[in-house]
Amino acid sequence: MCENPQPSTAYLDYARAQVAEKVRASEANARHTPEREDYPGQHTAWEAVADKVTKLSEELTELADDLHTHPELAFEEFRSRDQIAKLVRRHGHEVTIGFHGVDTALRAEWQAPGFDPQRHPTIAVMSEYDALPGIGHACGHNLIAAAGVGAFLSSISTLDTGRVVLLGTPAEEGHSGKEYMIRGGMLEGVDAAVMMHPFSYDISEHVWVGRRVIKARFRGIAAHASSQPFMGRNALDAANLAYHGIGVLRQQMPPSDRMHAIISDGGQRPSVIPDAAEITLYLRSSLTEALKDLSSRIDDIFHGAALMAGVSVEVDWDVHPATLPIRNNHAMASRWSRTQARRGRTALPAGVVPETLAASTDFGNVSYLVPGIHPMVKIAPGSVALHTEAFETCARGEQARSAVVDSAIGLGQVIVDLIRDPELLAQAQQEFAAAGGALSVQNTFSYCRASTIGVWSSMARRTMPRCSTPRRTMISTSVPSFSCSPFAAVLICS
Numbered sequence: 001m002c003e004n005p006q007p008s009t010a011y012l013d014y015a016r017a018q019v020a021e022k023v024r025a026s027e028a029n030a031r032h033t034p035e036r037e038d039y040p041g042q043h044t045a046w047e048a049v050a051d052k053v054t055k056l057s058e059e060l061t062e063l064a065d066d067l068h069t070h071p072e073l074a075f076e077e078f079r080s081r082d083q084i085a086k087l088v089r090r091h092g093h094e095v096t097i098g099f100h101g102v103d104t105a106l107r108a109e110w111q112a113p114g115f116d117p118q119r120h121p122t123i124a125v126m127s128e129y130d131a132l133p134g135i136g137h138a139c140g141h142n143l144i145a146a147a148g149v150g151a152f153l154s155s156i157s158t159l160d161t162g163r164v165v166l167l168g169t170p171a172e173e174g175h176s177g178k179e180y181m182i183r184g185g186m187l188e189g190v191d192a193a194v195m196m197h198p199f200s201y202d203i204s205e206h207v208w209v210g211r212r213v214i215k216a217r218f219r220g221i222a223a224h225a226s227s228q229p230f231m232g233r234n235a236l237d238a239a240n241l242a243y244h245g246i247g248v249l250r251q252q253m254p255p256s257d258r259m260h261a262i263i264s265d266g267g268q269r270p271s272v273i274p275d276a277a278e279i280t281l282y283l284r285s286s287l288t289e290a291l292k293d294l295s296s297r298i299d300d301i302f303h304g305a306a307l308m309a310g311v312s313v314e315v316d317w318d319v320h321p322a323t324l325p326i327r328n329n330h331a332m333a334s335r336w337s338r339t340q341a342r343r344g345r346t347a348l349p350a351g352v353v354p355e356t357l358a359a360s361t362d363f364g365n366v367s368y369l370v371p372g373i374h375p376m377v378k379i380a381p382g383s384v385a386l387h388t389e390a391f392e393t394c395a396r397g398e399q400a401r402s403a404v405v406d407s408a409i410g411l412g413q414v415i416v417d418l419i420r421d422p423e424l425l426a427q428a429q430q431e432f433a434a435a436g437g438a439l440s441v442q443n444t445f446s447y448c449r450a451s452t453i454g455v456w457s458s459m460a461r462r463t464m465p466r467c468s469t470p471r472r473t474m475i476s477t478s479v480p481s482f483s484c485s486p487f488a489a490v491l492i493c494s
């Protein structure tokens with residue numbers, strides 16, 4: 001038996017072969033796409049954007065490399081924020097830092113003389129710049145930051161109407177920085193939003209799954225595991241039962257869903273029955289309704305495990321604000337694809353790269369409030385995954401620098417078109433409305449109120465209305481005795 005067995009690469013090998021075949025077909029189709037103008041002067045405007053980014057290219061790539069050299073974690077990106085602000089100010093624009101409720105955020109905006117928010121569009125471009133613990137910019141946020149700055153500066157150099165807002169959006173990794181900023185008014189008055197993300201393929205529309213972060217804390221009674229085990233209530237037993245319940249549930253999950261858990265606390269010594277244990281769990285789905293249903297099933301598992309082990313449980317939902325799946329806007333993504341064709345890139349349509357190769361992002365919350373795009377830009381071979389040391393290496397170098405320039409040009413051109421081409425913005429807004437219109441995270445997952453129910457009795461049954469998507473639920477018990485009947489408090493939907 002191998003000392004270090006490696007997982008089979010059969011599925012990834014098959015997927016890469018299938019993708020390669022589809023890429024060749026997409027590239028062939030792209031070569032036969034006729035060049036056209038969507039509105040008078042479009043090509044002139046696009047050339048102006050490209051010329052501006054070319055002039056800025058050295059500054060933009062220096063910014064990307066600098067952020068790569070000095071990675072900062074979520075909510076700690078003070079230096080990164082200041083470096084971005086310094087570059088924008090150098091070009092004559094005022095920058096506000098610590099905006100929209102997040103200290104490491106920033107905002108800069110430009111508006112044309114006579115701007116009227118009732119008649120003229122406002123487009124936001126977003127820059128991320130937080131890194132990962134231990135492996136730095138292994139998600140390429142240094143490139144997102146530089147591309148966003150380039151798109152902002154290049155688009156406003158050719159516009160004579162509308163408003164463009166640059167938003168520095170920190171704390172995406174493991175957190176939901178954009179959701180905090182949304183609650184701080186980030187999207188007020190914004191008609192559409194754009195950003196890019198580095199990847200191992202060029203893709204105009206790709207699946208990004210919604211995510212909830214949950215902690216379940218089990219509380220029992222400590223006892224000596226050898227001399228008096230019968231006097232204990234084992235919190236680790238409950239965590240173990242819950243972990244196995246999660247595993248059993250996977251068979252009944254649709255392909256859109258993912259969940260992964262760790263037992264983040266399981267006691268201190270084998271000789272002591274643990275009176276506390278904790279599970280940290282990520283729930284993900286590409287469908288918002290499926291994520292809500294999965295939340296209900298997980299709530300059952302946690303409470304069922306507590307009942308079986310005779311302990312209490314407190315379930316803390318959305319330790320960080322939940323993120324929604326990205327709602328890709330096809331009208332805007334199609335325009336992005338044309339900008340990239342001019343740069344020699346073929347932005348693959350949805351469905352070419354397997355949807356199972358998906359992660360989560362807080363831009364999903366943005367895309368449910370305004371029309372948005374979040375295209376992927378190739379900086380690495382198809383075999384290199386996000387959040388790896390290999391991808392961190394790819395986030396600096398010639399291919400990464402080319403991605404910054406191509407992305408800044410593409411985003412800048414889409415921004416110009418959204419402002420100068422009323423038909424494009426109208427199509428984007430109609431598509432957004434047809435998909436369900438604006439939806440906030442706060443209105444997606446319901447809040448709960450407290451009720452009581454007995455736990456220790458073998459006859460205990462939960463008969464109150466069920467909470468389909470609880471935010472915080474708790475069963476709390478007192479120590480059992482011969483003279484009282486402990487009860488548990490359970491939070492249910494209001």
